[in-house]
Amino acid sequence: MKALVCVKRVIDYNVKIRVKADKTGVETENVKMSMNPFDEIAVEEAVRMKEKGLIDEIIVLSIGTDKSQETIRSGLAMGGDRGILVKTDNEQIEPLNVGKIIQTICKKESPDMVILGKQAIDDDCNQTGQIVATLLGYPQATFASEVKKNDDNTIDVTREVDGGLETIRIAIPCVITTDLRLNEPRYASLPNIMKAKQKKIEVVEIQTFGIDIKNRLDILEVNEPPERKPGIKVQDVESLVNKLKNEAKIL
Amino acid sequence: MTILVVIEHDNNTIKQSSLSTISAAKKIEDNVEAIILGKDMNSAVNDLKKCDHLKKIYTVDDKMFENPIAENLSSAIAKFIDGKDFSHILSPSTTFGKNMSPKLSALLDVQQISDITNIISSDTFERPIYAGNAIAKVRSNDKVKVITVRPTCFEPCGKNSEIDSQELVLDIDVNGNVSFVKYDQSKSDRPELTSAKIVISGGRGMQNGDNFRLLEGIADKLGAAMGASRAAVDAGFVPNDWQVGQTGKIVAPDLYIAVGISGAIQHIAGIKDSKFIACINKDEEAPIFNFSDYGLVGDLFEVLPQLEEKL
Numbered sequence: 001m002k003a004l005v006c007v008k009r010v011i012d013y014n015v016k017i018r019v020k021a022d023k024t025g026v027e028t029e030n031v032k033m034s035m036n037p038f039d040e041i042a043v044e045e046a047v048r049m050k051e052k053g054l055i056d057e058i059i060v061l062s063i064g065t066d067k068s069q070e071t072i073r074s075g076l077a078m079g080g081d082r083g084i085l086v087k088t089d090n091e092q093i094e095p096l097n098v099g100k101i102i103q104t105i106c107k108k109e110s111p112d113m114v115i116l117g118k119q120a121i122d123d124d125c126n127q128t129g130q131i132v133a134t135l136l137g138y139p140q141a142t143f144a145s146e147v148k149k150n151d152d153n154t155i156d157v158t159r160e161v162d163g164g165l166e167t168i169r170i171a172i173p174c175v176i177t178t179d180l181r182l183n184e185p186r187y188a189s190l191p192n193i194m195k196a197k198q199k200k201i202e203v204v205e206i207q208t209f210g211i212d213i214k215n216r217l218d219i220l221e222v223n224e225p226p227e228r229k230p231g232i233k234v235q236d237v238e239s240l241v242n243k244l245k246n247e248a249k250i251l
Numbered sequence: 252m253t254i255l256v257v258i259e260h261d262n263n264t265i266k267q268s269s270l271s272t273i274s275a276a277k278k279i280e281d282n283v284e285a286i287i288l289g290k291d292m293n294s295a296v297n298d299l300k301k302c303d304h305l306k307k308i309y310t311v312d313d314k315m316f317e318n319p320i321a322e323n324l325s326s327a328i329a330k331f332i333d334g335k336d337f338s339h340i341l342s343p344s345t346t347f348g349k350n351m352s353p354k355l356s357a358l359l360d361v362q363q364i365s366d367i368t369n370i371i372s373s374d375t376f377e378r379p380i381y382a383g384n385a386i387a388k389v390r391s392n393d394k395v396k397v398i399t400v401r402p403t404c405f406e407p408c409g410k411n412s413e414i415d416s417q418e419l420v421l422d423i424d425v426n427g428n429v430s431f432v433k434y435d436q437s438k439s440d441r442p443e444l445t446s447a448k449i450v451i452s453g454g455r456g457m458q459n460g461d462n463f464r465l466l467e468g469i470a471d472k473l474g475a476a477m478g479a480s481r482a483a484v485d486a487g488f489v490p491n492d493w494q495v496g497q498t499g500k501i502v503a504p505d506l507y508i509a510v511g512i513s514g515a516i517q518h519i520a521g522i523k524d525s526k527f528i529a530c531i532n533k534d535e536e537a538p539i540f541n542f543s544d545y546g547l548v549g550d551l552f553e554v555l556p557q558l559e560e561k562l
Contacts, residue, residue: 016516121381174428231545231546237557
């Protein structure tokens with residue numbers, strides 16, 4: 001089996017983001033960037049499947065500026081075999097167009113499994129996997145918390161849904177999006193980081209795809225969320241109950 | 252303009268998320284119609300018929316919709332709207348809508364607007380990005396707007412109406428590449444997390460799953476739903492669907508009580524629309540105090556039994 005893992009370079013999970021003063025977006029200059037944590041889980045899952053002998057090759061794909069090569073490299077250091085960077089200057093390509101680009105890559109590479117995070121922690125869209133599956137006509141399993149390959153070219157995926165866990169069986173080729181509890185991604189070891197430097201990353205210019213990547217949504221402004229008014233500290237349980245009863249009038 | 256709302260249900264009742272989505276639709280435009288796809292769902296349809304604001308209801312009853320398989324749902328809805336003039340297709344931003352709606356957008360070749368929290372006009376919406384640490388105001392240039400709605404940001408619609416439904420037969424093939432295996436529902440007699448008036452959550456400070464019993468007594472007295480921080484879920488104290496926060500459930504109850512939760516930004520993102528937040532934590536420097544209306548510094552193992560007694 002061949003796996004295509006899609007990874008996005010985003011502001012690091014632990015960075016407290018700052019909205020730009022001119023309201024055009026969020027400050028990304030001199031901010032630590034990392035692989036989207038959900039995509040890291042996707043890389044890890046592919047690598048574990050390879051270690052079990054279920055996958056022969058893992059391709060790590062990213063769409064972005066030259067800097068996204070670093071993100072692909074960290075995927076290769078975790079165990080990916082080779083990388084593809086679809087190079088673009090537009091840092092905010094919308095999920096629909098991202099889906100179309102991944103679709104084109106899939107036509108060329110014919111992966112058996114496309115695996116990626118359920119959402120990116122920058123735009124929080126939660127769309128790309130579903131779009132890719134639809135465009136390719138592959139079955140999808142979103143929000144995966146367990147992935148089990150069967151002998152008959154199907155995969156059982158347990159999905160985290162509201163109110164519980166759902167299990168579905170999908171035929172290969174397929175698209176899987178990962179949720180938090182699927183696995184705990186490994187840290188790449190120093191030797192593996194060194195080895196990843198020798199692995200090949202193919203760079204393709206986005207123009208060669210012939211896809212209109214014009215955004216459909218205009219971002220009119222980006223604002224800070226409304227602040228909560230600072231509260232008070234209460235001395236004991238009695239005054240807490242008192243406040244909830246008489247001030248908040250909830251109890 | 253006519254808006255189509257895709258109804259989330261369990262073949263018995265309409266989910267609260269759908270009631271909120273109907274309200275959001277009504278905010279955009281008066282002409283609101285709804286489609287419900289399921290199997291043997293008479294009581295759900297009867298429930299839907301009572302919902303306010305709806306001008307028409309379309310029902311599709313077929314074995315293939317017994318479970319919400321996204322492939323079948325999205326092809327059916329795309330087939331239904333083909334040649335019709337819907338301006339907006341709204342679904343709740345729950346795992347149901349998040350799974351299905353982007354497929355619909357791909358079939359229509361439009362860019363979905365995910366998880367809207369506010370409606371500015373028929374083409375302009377607000378949605379949180381970066382875990383709610385920024386709010387983007389976006390305008391869609393697509394002809395049909397495919398949207399998911401954050402349910403907690405819109406009051407559920409009333410159920411004081413009585414309108415007819417219209418049964419549809421859509422000639423589509425069942426997707427043979429995906430099949431339902433099972434659904435393990437988390438058992439609970441308590442209200443649903445996302446629609447409860449009061450939520451009490453425990454964090455890493457609870458130390459283990461057994462200690463969540465300390466919260467149960469309080470939850471029982473208050474009729475509250477129970478939740479947890481990601482730390483508590485990851486540590487295996489409680490099931491995953493208890494998780495409140497950016498990557499879990501977004502809640503907006505009248506009162507949120509955070510116990511032994513430090514208040515990571517990802518957790519705050521899931522609770523900050525609550526009317527009141529109270530917290531109990533022994534570390535007075537914990538960030539949760541900055542977001543709480545009422546904070547109590549103390550050892551939760553002493554405080555919780557006292558609280559239960561005083562209620």
